[in-house]
Amino acid sequence: MYDCIIVGAGPAGGSAAYHLAKRGRSVLVLEKEALPRYKPCGGGVSPQVADWFDFDFSPAISLKIDTIRYTWKMEDPVATKLSGLEPMWMVQRDVFDHFLIQQAQAQGAELHDRTEVTGIEFQSDRWQVNTANGPVMGRYLIAADGAKGPMAKWLGFAERKRRMAGIVEVQSTAMKSDAACFEFGLLKNGYLWNFPKADGHSISIGTFRGNDSQEFGNVLDDYATRFGIDLKSAKHYTHPLCLWDGDQKLHTQNALLAGEAACILDPMTAEGIRPSMFTGVKAAEAIDQALAGSTNALENYTAIVQDQWGKDMAWAQRLAGLFYRVPAVGYKLGVKRPSASQRMAEILCGKLRYSDVAARAMKRLSTSLIPGMGG
Numbered sequence: 001m002y003d004c005i006i007v008g009a010g011p012a013g014g015s016a017a018y019h020l021a022k023r024g025r026s027v028l029v030l031e032k033e034a035l036p037r038y039k040p041c042g043g044g045v046s047p048q049v050a051d052w053f054d055f056d057f058s059p060a061i062s063l064k065i066d067t068i069r070y071t072w073k074m075e076d077p078v079a080t081k082l083s084g085l086e087p088m089w090m091v092q093r094d095v096f097d098h099f100l101i102q103q104a105q106a107q108g109a110e111l112h113d114r115t116e117v118t119g120i121e122f123q124s125d126r127w128q129v130n131t132a133n134g135p136v137m138g139r140y141l142i143a144a145d146g147a148k149g150p151m152a153k154w155l156g157f158a159e160r161k162r163r164m165a166g167i168v169e170v171q172s173t174a175m176k177s178d179a180a181c182f183e184f185g186l187l188k189n190g191y192l193w194n195f196p197k198a199d200g201h202s203i204s205i206g207t208f209r210g211n212d213s214q215e216f217g218n219v220l221d222d223y224a225t226r227f228g229i230d231l232k233s234a235k236h237y238t239h240p241l242c243l244w245d246g247d248q249k250l251h252t253q254n255a256l257l258a259g260e261a262a263c264i265l266d267p268m269t270a271e272g273i274r275p276s277m278f279t280g281v282k283a284a285e286a287i288d289q290a291l292a293g294s295t296n297a298l299e300n301y302t303a304i305v306q307d308q309w310g311k312d313m314a315w316a317q318r319l320a321g322l323f324y325r326v327p328a329v330g331y332k333l334g335v336k337r338p339s340a341s342q343r344m345a346e347i348l349c350g351k352l353r354y355s356d357v358a359a360r361a362m363k364r365l366s367t368s369l370i371p372g373m374g375g
């Protein structure tokens with residue numbers, strides 16, 4: 001009998017496992033893959049996450065980046081050095097996720113990888129989690145099994161209203177760069193991003209309005225060719241992202257949703273690692289409080305995520321809806337403004353919120369669409 005069983009060993013599951021184990025709770029993490037395991041992901045991490053832990057993440061960071069570069073159809077570049085901020089982390093997810101789980105194990109958490117969950121049953125006051133290796137029991141359950149995992153459905157949540165964004169990732173050592181690059185204009189309703197790593201680059205592509213990914217291949221091929229990359233010799237993946245799409249209930253009987261299972265990705269940038277780790281930290285706090293006798297701890301978890309993340313994502317969603325509808329205007333009036341890159345970096349680093357800047361940015365974009373009002 002464990003105090004808590006966590007399904008999924010990604011950033012949300014690892015964060016929850018660490019903080020629960022550190023509080024002296026018995027924790028079991030179930031992961032269907034063998035760790036370390038590859039995960040398609042651009043791998044950009046906000047340094048803000050270090051504030052939530054008491055250990056050094058350096059061994060899990062591939063590269064630190066202090067320059068952001070934007071282009072419009074590979075031209076009209078804007079490059080900005082981050083001022084007064086910690087550099088962004090570039091990570092390989094197999095290394096990063098495994099490192100986080102290892103920190104949880106050092107605090108006493110158990111890991112059963114290569115263990116696929118086949119079903120769950122609530123029995124009186126505990127969860128029975130059935131796996132291919134036999135059943136395990138836990139008083140509480142955290143579903144951190146990602147965008148495609150079955151746990152949310154098994155826990156009785158209705159089909160969640162969410163918009164899926166596609167990702168294609170290519171890894172290659174053909175390019176050399178010290179900047180995180182964002183390309184607008186080549187892809188309708190989205191953008192491409194190119195994150196350097198110590199041993200190469202990760203190029204990703206995603207749409208933020210609609211669900212059509214049919215043009216991904218041609219656009220990615222065009223983008224990669226400009227950097228001298230032959231896609232035929234590069235690793236090529238597709239992976240869905242669950243963007244935040246309004247406040248949703250994240251708790252049920254003795255169980256919580258965390259990470260992508262909770263649909264918490266930033267609808268403007270598709271940032272996912274920081275919000276996943278945030279929900280993992282808050283889920284651990286809630287489960288610990290519930291184990292200590294608090295009757296409304298799980299309900300409070302939903303309220304905390306909605307208040308501390310969801311409210312700001314509502315602004316991000318409004319801004320994204322306008323920006324990706326008129327990206328050329330957005331690039332001219334938003335991205336190219338000298339302060340824009342700095343402000344976005346401050347948002348990613350937790351120093352600013354969308355609510356601090358979105359209303360003004362949206363007014364600027366909207367005004368430019370009214371005949372005779374554009375500047």
